Amino acid sequence: xxxxxxxxxxxSKPVSIFIPYALLVTAxxxxxxxxxxxxxxxxxxxxxxxxxxxxxxxxxxxxxGGKVNLLDYRGKVVFINFxxxxxxxxxxxxxxxxxxxxxxxxxxxxxxxxxxxxxxxxIEPFMNKYGLTFPVLLDPESTVAKxxxxxxxxxxxxxxxxxxxxxxxxxGPRQWDSDENMAAxxxxxxxx
Numbered sequence: 001x002x003x004x005x006x007x008x009x010x011x012s013k014p015v016s017i018f019i020p021y022a023l024l025v026t027a028x029x030x031x032x033x034x035x036x037x038x039x040x041x042x043x044x045x046x047x048x049x050x051x052x053x054x055x056x057x058x059x060x061x062x063x064x065g066g067k068v069n070l071l072d073y074r075g076k077v078v079f080i081n082f083x084x085x086x087x088x089x090x091x092x093x094x095x096x097x098x099x100x101x102x103x104x105x106x107x108x109x110x111x112x113x114x115x116x117x118x119x120x121x122x123i124e125p126f127m128n129k130y131g132l133t134f135p136v137l138l139d140p141e142s143t144v145a146k147x148x149x150x151x152x153x154x155x156x157x158x159x160x161x162x163x164x165x166x167x168x169x170x171x172g173p174r175q176w177d178s179d180e181n182m183a184a185x186x187x188x189x190x191x192x
Contacts, residue, residue: 048150049148049149049150049158049166049169050166050169051166051167051168051169052165052166052167053165053166054164054165054166055070055078055080055158055160055164055165055166056144056148056149057069057070057071058070058144058148060114060137060138060139060144061137061138062135062136062137062138063115063120063123063124063127063135063136063137063138064135064136068112068135068137070112070160073110073112074162074163074164075108075162076108076109076110076162077104077108077109077110077159077160077161077162077185077188077189078109078110078111078112078159078160079097079100079101079109079110079111079112079157079158079159079160080112080113080114080149080157080158080159080160081097081111081112081113081114081155081156081157081158082113082114082116082139082145082149082151082154082155082156082157083113083114083115083116083154083155084115084116084117084154085115085117085122085123085126086117086122087154087155089154089155089172089173090154090155090173091130092173093155093173093174093175093176094130094132095130095177096174096175096176096177096178097111097113097132097134097176098130098131098132098133098134099176099177100176100177100181100182100185101133101134102133103177103182103185104185104186104189104190105134107189107190108162108189109185109189110135111134111135112134112135112137113134113135113136113137114136114137114138114139114144114145115136115137115138115139115140116139116140116142116145116154117138117140118140120138120140123136123138152171153171155170155172155173156169156170156171156172157169157170157174158170159188161188167188
C-alpha cells in the first residue's frame with residue numbers, strides 16, 4: 001500500500017470512529033491520576049436526621065413532671081424545637097411559637113420544646129416572663145440534641161408530620177406566626 005492510498009483511506013473514515021478510543025484513553029488516564037494522587041471518592045452523604053426521613057425517637061423528662069415520648073404523638077403534627085434560656089435568638093422567636101401553638105394545639109398539633117439548659121431553675125421564670133404555655137422537655141446534657149438530632153446550636157426546629165417524617169428543618173430563629181408560616185401549618189395540620 002502506498003502512502004497515497006493510506007492517506008485516502010484515513011480521509012474516507014469518519015472522525016467518529018476515534019471517539020470511543022478517546023473516551024477510553026480519558027477514562028484510563030483519570031483512573032491513573034486518581035490512583036497516583038490517592039484521592040478518595042466518597043459516596044453522597046445525608047446528614048441525619050434530615051427532611052424526608054423518620055424523626056429519631058426520644059423520651060425526655062418534662063418541666064411539669066413525668067416523661068414524654070415522641071412516639072406517643074404519632075398521628076399528630078409535631079413541632080420540635082431545641083432552645084436555651086441564654087439564647088437571644090431563641091428569646092426572639094418564642095412569642096411567635098406561642099401564637100402558633102395557640103392557633104393549632106387543638107387540631108392535631110403538638111409543640112415539644114427541648115431546653116438544653118444545665119441550670120433548670122432558669123426555665124420556669126423564662127417561660128413566665130414571656131407567657132409561654134407550650135410543653136418544655138429537659139435535655140441538660142444535650143444527649144437528644146447532639147446525638148440524635150445532630151444540632152449545631154440553638155434554636156433548631158424540626159417539623160414532623162403525622163407519619164413521623166421530618167418535613168422541615170430550620171436552623172436559626174423564624175417568625176413562626178407570619179402569614180406565610182401560618183398558612184403552611186394550616187395546610188399541614190388541617191389539610192386546608
